[in-house]
Structure formats: structure tokens, C-alpha cells
Amino acid sequence: MSFPPTQPALARALAAQGYENPTPIQAAVLEADAEGRDLLVSAQTGSGKTVAFGLAAAPTLLGDDETFGPAGAPLALVIAPTRELAIQVERELTWLYAQAGARIVSCVGGMDLRKQMRDLNFGAHIVVGTPGRLRDHVERDRLDLSELRVVVLDEADEMLDMGFREDLTFILDAAPAERRTLLFSATIAREIANLARTYQRDALRIDTTNKDVPHGDIEYRAVRCAPNEVEHAVVNVLRFFEAQGALVFCNTRDGVRHMHARLRERGFSVVGLSGELTQKERADALQALRDGHARVCVATDVAARGLDLPDLGLVVHADLPVNRATLLHRSGRTGRAGKKGVSVLIAPYTRRRKAEMLLDAAAVEGVWESPPTADAIRAQDRTRMLSDPLLSEAPTEDDLAMGRTILENRTPEEVAAALARVYRSRLPEPEDMLEDGPNQEIRRSERADRGEPRERPAPEDVVWFRVNVGRAKNADPKWLIPLICRLGHVLKKDIGSIRIFDRETKFEILKESEPKFSAAVAATSEDDIRIEPSTPPAARGEGPRGPRPERKFDGPRPERRDRPKFDGPRPERSDRARFDGPRPERGERSERPFERPRGDKPNFDGPRDGPRKPYRDRNEGGASDFKPKRDFKPRGDYNPQDEKPRRDFKPREDKPRGEFKPREDGFKKDGFKKKTDFKAKSDFRKDERPQTSFNPKTGFKAKPDGFKKPFKKGPRP
Numbered sequence: 001m002s003f004p005p006t007q008p009a010l011a012r013a014l015a016a017q018g019y020e021n022p023t024p025i026q027a028a029v030l031e032a033d034a035e036g037r038d039l040l041v042s043a044q045t046g047s048g049k050t051v052a053f054g055l056a057a058a059p060t061l062l063g064d065d066e067t068f069g070p071a072g073a074p075l076a077l078v079i080a081p082t083r084e085l086a087i088q089v090e091r092e093l094t095w096l097y098a099q100a101g102a103r104i105v106s107c108v109g110g111m112d113l114r115k116q117m118r119d120l121n122f123g124a125h126i127v128v129g130t131p132g133r134l135r136d137h138v139e140r141d142r143l144d145l146s147e148l149r150v151v152v153l154d155e156a157d158e159m160l161d162m163g164f165r166e167d168l169t170f171i172l173d174a175a176p177a178e179r180r181t182l183l184f185s186a187t188i189a190r191e192i193a194n195l196a197r198t199y200q201r202d203a204l205r206i207d208t209t210n211k212d213v214p215h216g217d218i219e220y221r222a223v224r225c226a227p228n229e230v231e232h233a234v235v236n237v238l239r240f241f242e243a244q245g246a247l248v249f250c251n252t253r254d255g256v257r258h259m260h261a262r263l264r265e266r267g268f269s270v271v272g273l274s275g276e277l278t279q280k281e282r283a284d285a286l287q288a289l290r291d292g293h294a295r296v297c298v299a300t301d302v303a304a305r306g307l308d309l310p311d312l313g314l315v316v317h318a319d320l321p322v323n324r325a326t327l328l329h330r331s332g333r334t335g336r337a338g339k340k341g342v343s344v345l346i347a348p349y350t351r352r353r354k355a356e357m358l359l360d361a362a363a364v365e366g367v368w369e370s371p372p373t374a375d376a377i378r379a380q381d382r383t384r385m386l387s388d389p390l391l392s393e394a395p396t397e398d399d400l401a402m403g404r405t406i407l408e409n410r411t412p413e414e415v416a417a418a419l420a421r422v423y424r425s426r427l428p429e430p431e432d433m434l435e436d437g438p439n440q441e442i443r444r445s446e447r448a449d450r451g452e453p454r455e456r457p458a459p460e461d462v463v464w465f466r467v468n469v470g471r472a473k474n475a476d477p478k479w480l481i482p483l484i485c486r487l488g489h490v491l492k493k494d495i496g497s498i499r500i501f502d503r504e505t506k507f508e509i510l511k512e513s514e515p516k517f518s519a520a521v522a523a524t525s526e527d528d529i530r531i532e533p534s535t536p537p538a539a540r541g542e543g544p545r546g547p548r549p550e551r552k553f554d555g556p557r558p559e560r561r562d563r564p565k566f567d568g569p570r571p572e573r574s575d576r577a578r579f580d581g582p583r584p585e586r587g588e589r590s591e592r593p594f595e596r597p598r599g600d601k602p603n604f605d606g607p608r609d610g611p612r613k614p615y616r617d618r619n620e621g622g623a624s625d626f627k628p629k630r631d632f633k634p635r636g637d638y639n640p641q642d643e644k645p646r647r648d649f650k651p652r653e654d655k656p657r658g659e660f661k662p663r664e665d666g667f668k669k670d671g672f673k674k675k676t677d678f679k680a681k682s683d684f685r686k687d688e689r690p691q692t693s694f695n696p697k698t699g700f701k702a703k704p705d706g707f708k709k710p711f712k713k714g715p716r717p
Helices: 008-016 024-029 049-062 083-096 113-122 131-139 156-161 165-174 190-199 227-241 253-265 279-291 324-331 349-361 374-386 397-409 412-425 437-449 477-488 511-523 681-688
Strands: 039-042 076-079 104-107 126-129 150-153 180-185 204-207 218-225 245-249 270-273 296-299 312-317 341-348 367-369 462-467 495-500 505-510 531-533 692-695 699-702
Touching: 008 049, 008 083, 024 039, 024 049, 024 204, 039 049, 049 076, 049 083, 049 150, 049 180, 076 083, 076 131, 076 165, 083 104, 083 126, 083 279, 104 113, 104 131, 113 131, 126 131, 131 165, 150 165, 156 165, 156 180, 156 190, 180 190, 218 227, 218 349, 227 245, 227 253, 227 312, 227 341, 227 374, 227 511, 253 270, 253 296, 270 279, 279 296, 312 324, 324 341, 324 349, 341 349, 374 412, 397 412, 462 477, 462 511, 477 495, 477 505, 477 511, 477 531, 505 511, 511 531
Parallel strands: 039 180, 039 204, 076 126, 076 150, 104 126, 150 180, 218 341, 218 367, 245 296, 245 312, 270 296, 312 341
Antiparallel strands: 462 505, 462 531, 495 505, 692 699
């Protein structure tokens, strides 16, 4: 299918770039129903959306003209979520509108602000930028939106997820109401639909995605490995496929730095891409990947949206994506424009369930496999070497002359070996990885199906380990075996004998699984659980007995009560008293052998006539067991006349008082001076009462400056 009729300048640009047949999304926006209308478009990644909205905006921007007029206020505004995507959109629109004479300006964060201001002052036909920088230019009156005819929102769902809703609404409110609004998004969620209803008029809905069929150009694979061998798995995957370009995704910036350093140490031509880099560093990294100077790019999800990298045939998820959308957008960087691509998920044993849920949610079928082994990678290297274009390329005269000279001094086998050695020296060495647990389990199940019994491993085929949990902490194989399998990333079949002691437990691990088990235990940890190598335990009944476990009660043993001991002879059974009387019949109650006498307590049958008896009368008649104290006399009724005074009272006589006469020395009886007899403060300090301090060596010693100054009153600092 050829391109529908479009602007002549754009048709020539498409032909120059080798575009012969449009993609489904490009054909849909060029139909007659879409001309001049607002568009709400959803399409898969790598479907040519940038060229699609460039073609859709051309009739509105150019009209019947073939080229643009003088540049002034921008006619089109394209908003992208990330700097890299905005720069890529600028690059695509530049070649698409090159023959139409369009002037395109980019306004993204992290770039020279003064250059952007100069470019806007000189005028532009199309402005491409990120929401934050575009809003800044609009607020400072550097960007005039009064002449806008088309506004394009590329990856609108990603902009809303990144928190640009306020910036988008500000820019759309500042644009003219008569504009066209083209909204492109991978998925049309509720927020995107609400945004479209608010800022679009009679929008045409275009959906070229097939939700039931996954992307046919991307092959999904899931590689299982131990958590401590994730880096080795990434290295072997990169070496096995040897794609012209590869993206390795990590979830954090620290992960990007760590993975970038490890791959660089192993000899890969690798660049890093994350949000902590400057815009120039990020642009240089992507350009190195496009030019072929770097073959691997380690990036965060900043590179998961919209980036179109040529010859990118491999995507590796070193860290599992957080959700289905992230998985699809990461994987969508490969398999673009009809090319095939591979997306590999590195799934540790502890995250296998998470990987399965991601693949099910994305409706893709992944092939589960083990990491490529070193032997398989070397076999691939031999195949690629034999098909290398260097061997099939026509040699020059200088090459033939050098070859004859070499063959005169060396044999053909030596020359071929040197060629192979040079070829291998350019490639990073693959990692030796142990065979994973599922393959071992398959082999054991096959032996069980054949009826081969499991043999007990010999002592020289096992390695002993210990865990600091014993009988004192209720150690039991029911929960110890799953714990060992989870921390050591082994299977139950790899565990041999288990010996539980008071304070520790020793167990066997097959020697073939010991390296993987040791590395996994060192990489993973559990609170209060330590697993370390140990020596074989002594045989049962042999060796010294270990210390007894600590008792819960460590204090002194309480003394027993002093009770009399029976030292006499124990009576014979025949001399013991027996009950010889007749047994009462069942259902009858025997008489009580002893009944406590209740005394002659009178019964009260009628109302009380008189007052209650006094206390002394209640104890008469033997009606209770009250026993009065010795010399007890009942107290009679109170009569105040019978009370005698406690002592003879005599009134105090008044004594005559004389006149007050002060003493001659001016002191009162207590020894204090009168106020009028004190000297001035300064005289007293210097002459009469100097302040002294005590020195334990010399005794009391007068200070030359007398009294200390009083502390200044006020709050403490």
C-alpha cells in the first residue's frame, strides 16, 4: 500500500527516507475523515506516531502552500514528557519538513536558556519542548501562543503519570480556542479521556492496537537465575545475542551506576543514561549508541518512552518492571518499524512469581529458560566468526601481499589460530554459571520415573553447614528445610542429613551445589539467622557431651520448709485401720461423722418490739464463740458528769514588765547588729569582713578583692 496523497514537500521527504508503505497509524490519520479534526490516537510503540502527527498537522499548517512563509510566532506546538523524546521529535520533524522550509526550535530543560531565547526571538514555525520549560517561556512572555493552529501532546499518559497535569492545563488554557488538538497516547485511560473531553472538540478516536494480540515483532524470554548471579546472567545474555544495540534497564540510579561499572570492567562498550546526568551527557550517550560507538546502554525508565534507537535488537530487564505498562514500554524500544527484537527478563528464583504475573498481565507468552552457558556462547562466537563479513569481503592487493608474506613464515593453521585469537580478544569473556535448580530437578524426576532409587550421598560428596537455631528455639525440619532452600536458593533434593542440637542445627549440602549455596547465603540474609560452614558432627553416642542449655531460672534454689521427718518404722498394711462397717447403698446419703454444735441461739419469729440490745448484752447466753480479753470490763453509758479533769488547772499570773534597755555593745541577745550600726558596703568589704577561700594545703586565705559579685538574676541559658 502506497502513501495517500499528502503535501508534495512531505511526500518528497518520505521518499528520500525510504518510506514506501505507511504504517496503520499513518494511514489512519491521512484519511479524509481525519482532515481538520481533533484526534485522539492510541497505537503501539514503534508504530511511527511521530511521522503520523507530522503528516496530520501538515494540511493545517501549510494549507495550499508548498512551503512556509517567514518565521514569526509559532504555528504548531509539540509537547513531550522527556528531554530525549523531545529532541528525537525535533529530529524527525526536521527531515520531514526540511523541503517545506520549516524552522523548528526545541525548548527543553537542562539546555542553554539564552540560546532558546534567541531562537524564539528570531521566530519559529514549530516549537517542540517539555511541559516545564514551555510553561516557563510562556510565563516570561518569551513564547507567543497567539498564532497557534495545532497543539500535539505526545505520550500524554506518561506526562500525567510524571505530574505535569498543572503545566499541561496552563499551556492549553493559554493557547487559542480555535486550534486543533492532537492527543497521542499508548493507552487511553480515564484521565486521558477526561483531558480529551475538556480540551478537544468533536475528536476522532483512532485505535490501531489489538489488545488480544501482543506485539508480533518482539520475542519475550524469561531467564531464571540465583539472586547473586543477576550480573552474570546479564553478561551472558548480552554475549549470547551480540545485538548491534542493547538496552539494559534498572529501576534506580544507583543500579544504573553499579551495572554500568560492572559491564565496563568486563570489556563492554557501554554508556549510562539516568536522570542525574546533565542534558549534554544524556544526549552524548544516545548519540554514541546511534553512531555505533557504544553497543550497550544502561538506563532507568527515562529511556522507556518514545526513544527510537536504530538497530536496537535487544532489551534486558536487569530489574523487573514495576507494572505491565512499564514492561510494554521498555520492550517497545526494540522491534520497531518492522524489525525483530528480543526482550529478556532476568527473573531470580525469589521473584519468579512476580515475573509470571507481569507476563500474564501484558498478555504475552514468555519462554522460560536457563542463562546461556559459556560453552553455548563460544559455539555462537564460532558461528558468527565464520559468517563475518570480513572473511567474505574482497581483499585488496595490499591485503593479498601481506597474506603471502605471512604464509611464507607461518603455516596456515597458525595464521587461522591467530585470526581466531584476535577475533576473540575483541569480545568480553562469558561468565561460568552453575546449572540452575529446575534443570537439576528435571533430571532427578527423570531418574525417579525410570525407577532409579535415590542413593544416599557419600561423606565425601557433601559439605556440612550450621545454622544458629537449635532445640532451644523449637528447631524443626518442617520449617528449617524451607528456610534453607529460600536463603540458599537450592532445592529440597540438595539437602542431606539434618542434625538438631540444643543451640544449633547442622545439615548437609551436596558438593555440586555448595558453590551456589555459599554465594547465595552470602548475598541474602535473614534476621537473627546465620548460616556458615561447619564440621561434620560426631556420631551418635560418640564424642564429648555438649554443654547443657541455660535454665530459665538462674537464681539460688529456694530452701525447703522445715518439716518433721518420720523416722519410725512404717506400719504394716495389716495394722492400718480399716473401715469395717457396711457401705451405704447407692443413692443414700450417709450421716455426717461430726457436726459442729450451733449453741442455744434464739430464733427470731416476730417483729422486734424493743430497742436493740447493747453490745455487752449481745455476748451473753453462749450464742457465739466470742471470748473476751483478760480483765475485760464492759463499758457503761457515757455521762459527762462522771468524767474527771486530767490535771489541776491553775490560771497563769500576769507578771509586771519593765522598760526595754538595749545593751551597751549594740547587739541584741541573739548577736545581730542593728541596722543603724552597719558600716557602708564598700568599707565593710575592704576592712572588716573580707571573703576567704579554703585551700587544703595552706588553709584559709583571704582574697584580695573581698566579696564575690552576686550572680546576675535571670533565666538560665
